[in-house]
Amino acid sequence: MTISHLSITQLRNIVSAELSPSSGVNLIYGANGSGKTSTLEALSVLGMGRSFRSHKYKTLINNDHDSLTVFARLQHAGGAVVPIGVSRHRGGDSTFRVAGDNVHSAAALAAHLPIQVINSHTYELLEGSPKSRRQFIDWLVFHVEPQFYPLWKAAQRCLKHRNSLLRRDRIDRLEVTPWDVELCSLTEAIEGYRQQTLDLFQTEFKQLVSEFVAVDGLTLGYQRGWDADQDYAQHLQQSFERDCQSGYTRAGVHRADIRIKVGRQLAVDILSRGQQKLLVCAMKIAQGLVFYRQTGRRCIYLVDDLPAELDPQYRQLLAHWLHKIGSQVFVTGVEKETLLSSWQKITDVDKRVFHVEHGTVTQIDV
Ligand SMILES: Nc1ncnc2c1ncn2[C@@H]1O[C@H](COP(=O)(O)OP(=O)(O)OP(=O)(O)O)[C@@H](O)[C@H]1O
Ligand SMILES: [Mg+2]
Incomplete structure (x- = not known):
């Protein structure tokens, strides 16, 4: 699935823009403050209902207007074209539409338009x-x-109810029991899906990571959110008093984490900033590969300011893998030449170049 047409209205400094992107790679260049990130944010609004930069949507609306609209046509591999649109108003109203119908959650948008973002914050994945x-x-x-x-x-709802009971002055253990039972059954299912998916992810990641980071002993491990040697029901039982004291459920699927290590140390304490970025790039590429293998669909990659800390060789490696996945890619950078040189070895892809100046986006010939 790719975006064959994109229309942006009143988003940050872009008052109006119409783009016909390539299904391959779209290189977007322009001076600082011209509107490059804003162009990617428009795509993020379509895929997540909000910008990847912030949860605050009001700052996205152009200062001189009261609403923003982003619209796109999604071209599916089988030939079907699906329109998707998002409008957000300063007053709080929002409209999300897919294929002519209103949808009521950002999750519904995400299901139609899966997006991966690589930007200067990506390494925060390790240290955040x-x-x-x-x-x-x-x-x-x-x-x-x-x-x-x-x-x-359902697990979020269950935790909310359980936590509100835990915060009461006097709690009857029996009142909490039904929530524990439900939470245990949800936890088992969620945990199973996470574990299965992580296994698929590990397979791709292991093959890929050494191309990006030449460091021995890199591992990625899953922590499910409570003691490894206990089942969850047992854990809830034993930690009930402490949960009451804390006023919330201290352990569970809402506490899961992945630990990325080099040997016995956390990768974030060992790797250079550039290496951390490359590691996260490998993780994001592995996500796209698993997504494609499991669903037959491809996510769209937004690469903002083609990571400035990557040297030319690694920028080319990233371009190589983005091309290998076959995803539609939107990449921004200040200099046209830097962007073009990263994709120069990739000749069998349709490249389009867009220049952004004071919020005006223009396709240019290369
Ligand atoms: N709500 C808004 N209304 C109007 N303009 C805005 C709004 N929010 C931000 N801007 C302006 O939009 C411009 C574009 O910002 P954007 O982040 O897209 O720039 P950029 O091209 O990515 O720059 P850089 O190379 O520095 O990352 C900036 O000049 C910013 O000040
Ligand atoms: Mg920017």
Whole structure:
């Protein structure tokens, strides 16, 4: 699936733009502050309902207007064309539409337009909170296991109820028991899907990572969110008093994490910044590969400011793998030549180049 037409209205400094992207690679260049990231943010609004930069959508709306609209035509491999559109208003109203119907959640948008982002924050995946790593792995579980999302939502609801009981002054253990039972059954299912998906991910990642980071002993391990040697029901039982004292459920699928290590040390403490970025690039490519192998679909890659800290050889390696996956790619950078040189060895792909200046996006000949 690729985007064959993109229309952006009143998003940041882009008042109006119409693009006919290539199904291959789209190189977007322009000076600082011209609107390159904004162009990618428009795609992110379609795929997630919001920008990858922030949860605050109001700052995305052009200062002189009260709403933004992004619209695209999705071209599916079988030939079907699906329109998708998002409007967001300063007052809070939002409209998400897919194939002419209203949809009511960002998850529904994401199911239609799976997006991977590589930008200057990608290495935060290693040094940031477990939440970002959980989201990373759940992106893949969400896209390859349709049953996962409703279970995950149900677990969130269950935890909310359980936590509100735990915060009461006097709790009857029996009142909490039904929530524990439900949480255990949801946990088992969620955990199973995560584990299966992570196994698939590990296979791709192991093959790929040495091309990006030449460091021995790199491993990626899954922590499910409670003691490895206990079942969850047992754990909830034993930690009940402590959970009551804390006022929340301290362990569970909401605490899962992935640990990326070099030998016995965390990769974030050993690898250089550039290596961390490359490692995360390998992880993002592995995601796209698993997604493709499991679903036959390809996600769209947004690469913002083709990581400035990558040297030319690694920029070419990233381009090589993005091409190998066969995904549609949108890449930004300040200089046209740097972007073109990264894709110069890849001749069997349709490349389109767009220049951005003061919020105006123009396709140019190369
Ligand atoms: N709500 C808004 N309304 C109007 N303009 C905005 C709004 N939010 C941000 N801008 C401006 O939009 C411009 C484009 O920002 P953007 O981040 O897309 O630039 P960029 O081309 O990616 O630059 P860089 O190379 O520095 O990353 C900036 O000049 C910014 O100040
Ligand atoms: Mg930018």
